Amino acid sequence: VSYSGVEIRLPYRPRPHQVEVAREIARALRRGNVLLHAPTGFGKTPVVLAALIPYMRRGYRVVWAVRTGSETDRPVEELRVFAERLGVSFLALSYRGKRDMCLLAERYGRGLDYSEVSYICSRERRRCPYYKAFKERFDPAPFEERGALTYSDVYELSRAQGVCPYYAQRELLAAAQLVALSYNYVVSRRFEWSIRRLFPYSESILVVDEAHNLQNLNLESDTITEGTLERAAAEAHELGDDESEALALHVLDEVRDRYSGLGPDDADTFTPSELLPEGYFRLLEKAEESGEAVRRARLARGERPRSSLYHMSQFFLRALELEGEDGIAFIAEKPGERVQLSLWDMRSAEVLAPRWRIFRRVIFMSGTLEPVDAFAETVGVTNYVAIRVPSLYDEANARVYLTRDLSTRGEELDEEMAARYVDAIARLLGRVRRNTAVFTASYRVQARLMAAGLAGAAEKLGYMVFEERRGMSGVEAGRVLRGFKEAAREGRGLLVAPMGGRFAEGADFPGEELMAVFLAGIPFDRPTVKTRLYIEYYERLYGEEKGRLYAYIIPALRRASQALGRALRSPRDKAVIVLGDYRYRRYMPLLPDYVRELARPLLSEDLDSIDLPW
Numbered sequence: 001v002s003y004s005g006v007e008i009r010l011p012y013r014p015r016p017h018q019v020e021v022a023r024e025i026a027r028a029l030r031r032g033n034v035l036l037h038a039p040t041g042f043g044k045t046p047v048v049l050a051a052l053i054p055y056m057r058r059g060y061r062v063v064w065a066v067r068t069g070s071e072t073d074r075p076v077e078e079l080r081v082f083a084e085r086l087g088v089s090f091l092a093l094s095y096r097g098k099r100d101m102c103l104l105a106e107r108y109g110r111g112l113d114y115s116e117v118s119y120i121c122s123r124e125r126r127r128c129p130y131y132k133a134f135k136e137r138f139d140p141a142p143f144e145e146r147g148a149l150t151y152s153d154v155y156e157l158s159r160a161q162g163v164c165p166y167y168a169q170r171e172l173l174a175a176a177q178l179v180a181l182s183y184n185y186v187v188s189r190r191f192e193w194s195i196r197r198l199f200p201y202s203e204s205i206l207v208v209d210e211a212h213n214l215q216n217l218n219l220e221s222d223t224i225t226e227g228t229l230e231r232a233a234a235e236a237h238e239l240g241d242d243e244s245e246a247l248a249l250h251v252l253d254e255v256r257d258r259y260s261g262l263g264p265d266d267a268d269t270f271t272p273s274e275l276l277p278e279g280y281f282r283l284l285e286k287a288e289e290s291g292e293a294v295r296r297a298r299l300a301r302g303e304r305p306r307s308s309l310y311h312m313s314q315f316f317l318r319a320l321e322l323e324g325e326d327g328i329a330f331i332a333e334k335p336g337e338r339v340q341l342s343l344w345d346m347r348s349a350e351v352l353a354p355r356w357r358i359f360r361r362v363i364f365m366s367g368t369l370e371p372v373d374a375f376a377e378t379v380g381v382t383n384y385v386a387i388r389v390p391s392l393y394d395e396a397n398a399r400v401y402l403t404r405d406l407s408t409r410g411e412e413l414d415e416e417m418a419a420r421y422v423d424a425i426a427r428l429l430g431r432v433r434r435n436t437a438v439f440t441a442s443y444r445v446q447a448r449l450m451a452a453g454l455a456g457a458a459e460k461l462g463y464m465v466f467e468e469r470r471g472m473s474g475v476e477a478g479r480v481l482r483g484f485k486e487a488a489r490e491g492r493g494l495l496v497a498p499m500g501g502r503f504a505e506g507a508d509f510p511g512e513e514l515m516a517v518f519l520a521g522i523p524f525d526r527p528t529v530k531t532r533l534y535i536e537y538y539e540r541l542y543g544e545e546k547g548r549l550y551a552y553i554i555p556a557l558r559r560a561s562q563a564l565g566r567a568l569r570s571p572r573d574k575a576v577i578v579l580g581d582y583r584y585r586r587y588m589p590l591l592p593d594y595v596r597e598l599a600r601p602l603l604s605e606d607l608d609s610i611d612l613p614w
């Protein structure tokens with residue numbers, strides 16, 4: 001389709017609205033930034049690529065920012081489909097940091113973090129055989145032939161040549177027309193320079209995927225624990241550095257004195273300089289030097305170059321720099337046996353607004369960007385065109401019910417209400433007899449429902465129960481997810497997981513894998529010290545009413561929208577959705593349009609006779 005000289009082509013038969021939206025994006029980019037709100041299953045990635053290809057043909061470059069490194073391959077794989085089917089060919093790259101791309105680091109063990117691998121490279125590069133090979137015999141031809149390169153393509157092709165994948169990637173970056181990378185390389189000054197030198201942002205169009213996450217980036221985040229301080233003291237003792245040992249022990253005493261009494265759900269704020277002894281700048285610099293010596297010695301012994309002394313000094317030096325800044329909070333908590341101190345950056349609009357201006361244009365996209373004006377204000381976007389894609393779902397896909405007699409309102413879910421929830425969910429399960437997810441307002445609500453017999457009630461109906469637990473490893477989570485998905489074939493499964501968690505936000509459940517979703521409560525943040533600080537900060541920025549809306553209400557409803565969107569991933573999907581809290585009625589304008597249109601109120605006892613869309 002040609003529009004005012006801009007040709008829009010998709011590599012497959014377009015679905016409803018796709019061509020019009022691509023065209024609208026292409027046109028809107030001439031005027032300013034774009035805020036694209038499109039439901040899940042719409043196909044945002046190919047549509048945005050289709051809009052950008054005419055710009056790329058004219059020489060614009062594209063930076064595609066995703067939330068985590070693991071998502072960088074998606075736009076590149078999609079671009080490959082364009083290349084194969086439409087013959088458009090661009091050099092595109094999924095970019096990863098040294099942690100994923102260093103061949104030498106494997107010698108120092110598994111699971112090294114970003115700063116450890118960076119450190120290894122900064123010390124060892126001159127002697128690194130892969131770096132030497134890169135300098136002597138790197139051949140870009142096989143990379144360029146592929147055109148669109150996932151990070152594992154770059155890694156494997158580099159390994160085959162015996163050259164460093166990280167430096168190969170950087171060499172390719174200079175010639176690439178599209179790079180997909182994690183948000184950090186765009187929003188953080190500390191990371192951006194490494195890209196901008198080779199890929200000038202000022203000539204690029206930036207795409208921010210899943211942009212609703214921008215409000216909670218926590219750019220300066222860092223945490224130390226009592227354990228960090230104990231290990232720092234031990235390292236200093238071993239080095240014979242009495243001053244650094246005394247410094248770590250001083251902080252440890254202060255921390256224990258002040259915060260040992262915190263309960264698992266409490267938190268307090270602290271002022272970094274008050275935990276430190278007199279003359280702390282000099283002492284922290286000394287500790288930093290000693291920490292550096294520890295890292296060097298460990299590396300020389302072939303061990304991971306980590307040092308708690310170094311971490312402690314970095315944490316406090318950064319914290320002191322930020323002390324007194326509005327929007328920065330220092331939080332003491334005791335989630336388990338040990339106190340932990342965290343640096344928490346609540347700022348978004350103030351930090352992000354100047355970042356967007358570096359680029360020619362920015363496209364922000366997400367399935368939960370509404371209300372778009374609130375989104376724009378909280379992340380500092382001006383000069384934009386909002387494009388809203390209407391919902392793809394109607395009565396043929398979904399039934400939505402709003403229970404009038406359930407709520408997780410209040411601090412605690414009392415026994416009677418917990419029992420009522422279990423009864424309601426059991427009625428739903430008995431009726432749908434398909435894979436179902438109960439997404440809970442929080443782990444606390446989840447624990448109450450489990451204690452009230454949710455698993456037993458589901459098992460009695462022939463369901464296998466899968467639960468997301470706090471602190472679950474990636475491997476365990478993968479096992480739970482696979483088990484639940486397989487249950488759709490073998491019988492039926494019940495997934496119980498908190499909203500905002502990895503299953504309610506990050507997992508895909510196409511087709512039969514998920515046919516019913518029950519939202520147990522609204523996932524408002526608990527009224528903790530952190531929540532209060534966050535609301536107060538937003539109230540200072542935007543006034544009382546808007547501040548509370550932006551800091552407290554919209555984020556909770558976004559989490560709920562994300563969760564209920566799990567069941568409807570394409571226009572062919574069918575699902576039953578139950579909004580299990582009467583307060584959802586008040587917040588309908590903040591929920592997806594198909595939910596607003598289809599929601600029917602009922603009493604939870606009627607869930608065993610609801611109408612099904614299949």
Ligand code: SF4
Pocket residue numbers: 098101102103104105120121122124125128129130131164165166167
């Ligand atoms: S040059 Fe490459 S392989 Fe060598 S240490 Fe640095 S990142 Fe690792």
